[in-house]
Structure formats: C-alpha cells, structure tokens
Amino acid sequence: MATTRRNDIRTKFQDKDIPTQSDFDLIFDSFVHKDEDKANFQIVEAGTSNEHYITPALLKAVFQNSGILSGNCYAPYKEFIDDFTGLSIELEHQPIENSVKVFKNGQLLEEKKDYALNHNTGVIAFSGIITSRNIEVNYWFKNINPTSGDSDSMFGKASIPYKENFSELTFNSDTITLKETPLTYSARIYKNGQLLRENKDYSIVDGSKIVKFSAPISNRNIEVDYWYAGPISLTDPELNTKYVDLTTNQSIKGNKTFTETVESNAFIKTGGASNQYLMADGSVTTSTGSDYDAGHAPFAIPLTGGYQKFSNGLILQWDYIMNGSTNYTFPIAFPNRVGSIVLSTYRNSSGNKGFNHVYNVTGTSYNAIIDGSTGYMFAIGY
Structure with a gap:
C-alpha cells in the first residue's frame, strides 16, 4: 500500500496548489477505512497481514477461543x-x-423481554409461565475438564464460527455434507427460519461433516450455523515458550525450585536412553537404583557387610571379619579392580602377633589375617 506522511499531505494544499489524482490516491491510501480495512477471523487465522485492524469484539473472540490462556476452555x-x-x-x-440462545418450539426468544438470565447461577427465569412447550437452550460454558464428555475438547485451540445456506431452489435431499466438521453441540439448523431439533429432526454423524435429516427436505431454505476447530493453537512457538502443557514436547530452561515431592515414571538425560538412570550430578548409569543404597554391617552372626556405589564408578565396601587365615567374599564384586584394603583388629589390649594383613586379593574375595578374634575390613575400588 502506497502511503504519504501527514506533513507531505499538508504541502499538497499550500499556496493554492491543486492536488493531482495521484496525490488524492496517496492521501486516501494513507488512512484506514473502517469497513475495507477491518480484519475478520480468517485474516487473524492467516496471521500475515500488517494492513488491517482488529476491533475489540474480534480480539475478545480470539481470547475467548484460546481459553487455555486462563487455564480453561x-x-x-x-x-x-x-x-x-x-x-x-x-x-x-x-x-x-x-x-445463550433460548428457543420455544423452535422460535428464538428475546432476552430481558421473554426471559431473564443469571449467569452466575445459570438460572433462566421466564417472564410468564410456559405450558407444554419444547424448550431448547444453546450456549457456551467454561470447560475446566479437557476430557469431559460434555463437548469437544478445545484446549489450546481456537474455534471459528461459520454459516452455510442451501436454497430452496436447489436443495432436495436428506443429507448435507458441510465444508467443515462442526464442534459437538455447536450446530443450529433452520428450515425456513424454524429451528430444527438435533437427534430428532436431524443427526450429525460423530466426528464428521455429514448432517442426516430424519426425512428428505425439498422446497425449503436451509441454514446451518456452527463452529469448527481452527488452526490457531497454543503450540505455536511464541506461546510454547511461556506455558507448560501436558502433551507437547517442550524445553524448560532456568533453575526451578519445587516445594513438594516430584514424581516421575522415568528421567532420561538428553542423549541418554530409557534404560539409564539419571544421577544427581547429571551423569547416567545402567545400574539399578538399589545399587546406590548404602549397605549395612551388623555386629552379629551371620556376618554381612555393606557397600556404597558412586556415580563415577567408585565403590566403598566394609565388613566385620573373624580371626584366622580365612578367605572372605566382598559384599559385592569390584567390576574392575581393588584399590586398597585396610584391616583393623577389634580388641582393648595389645595383641601377640602385632600385624594385620591380606593376600590372594581378587575382585570378588580376599584372605585376611588379623591380630585378634574379630576385626574390621574397609576396601576401596571401582
């Protein structure tokens, strides 16, 4: 769109200048036309125009139909x-x-004249008693349960209004195939201006665009008003960086502080595999989680030792041992090698041998001699 600035426009009329046709074109193209330049839902849907304006009413419709912004739909x-x-x-x-739209025997009633509505309680009070009439109420509600069977789940999506007309001169059938798939409960079908009853005068095949009438219709005007799911979604990149949802793959950055217990079926490190365990220091291991529980060494028979594994592969082991040149088995095997074994005697006086030593050391066992009846073993390896 060719435009000209305000100061340039002023000069077109100075000193009795006569603007040319081209000048007038530039002047008119420099301003917004309230009808020709107004955006509609389809323009917002495309999201590429910088030459249209959005009215407050359209902006409200966009926000309402992206209700997940406020946690609802x-x-x-x-x-x-x-x-x-x-x-x-x-x-x-x-x-x-x-x-809300209220129909009595298919005729639209007028709010404040025929009835009053309390939005907080959902109560419709009629201006006078109604006797033996069929009442239909169409409305929208805030669905806080995305799996609710009351309507289509529209979490994170935009819904769009649409209207189709079928002339009495051309329509003669018991079936209509709509251009879009209507949201559940959103369709209103009129025959010569009379509202038809869903699941009585017609039915919509679940999840399809097909409307099936209970009997063929001819020589009647048919109008179908409905809403359908549009392509606008909160999975768009800009919004996806601001909100965490339950279904989309997302990258969450920054330090997060959790004040309650965090539960998960599994944690997988980037570049890792599902059979690896993510350690507190960011490393991974294929060992079972119980391998990282500290063992124990009771002062009783049977004698059992303990161990502690670290995520870098280091293993500490300890045991309660008896006197003699006895072969002992480590509580768990060292997968690579033993780095060091330390023995100490359990006694309250000097011994007569004056030494503790080991030999025949392997990754799974060792022989130990201690200067006393009982003692301790501590080993380090990986």
Missing part, C-alpha cells in the same frame, strides 16, 4: 426440555455471557 453445549411447564430452568453449566 470455552465449549458449546445444548439442553433440551420437552413438554416443559414452569417459570424457570437451571442450566447444567454456568453459561458464558452473551452466548
């Missing part, structure tokens, strides 16, 4: 009450403001 719903008699109806869900 707006979803369509329908309620039917056949042969209703009474003064009020309480809806199953709390309706979104300005979304």
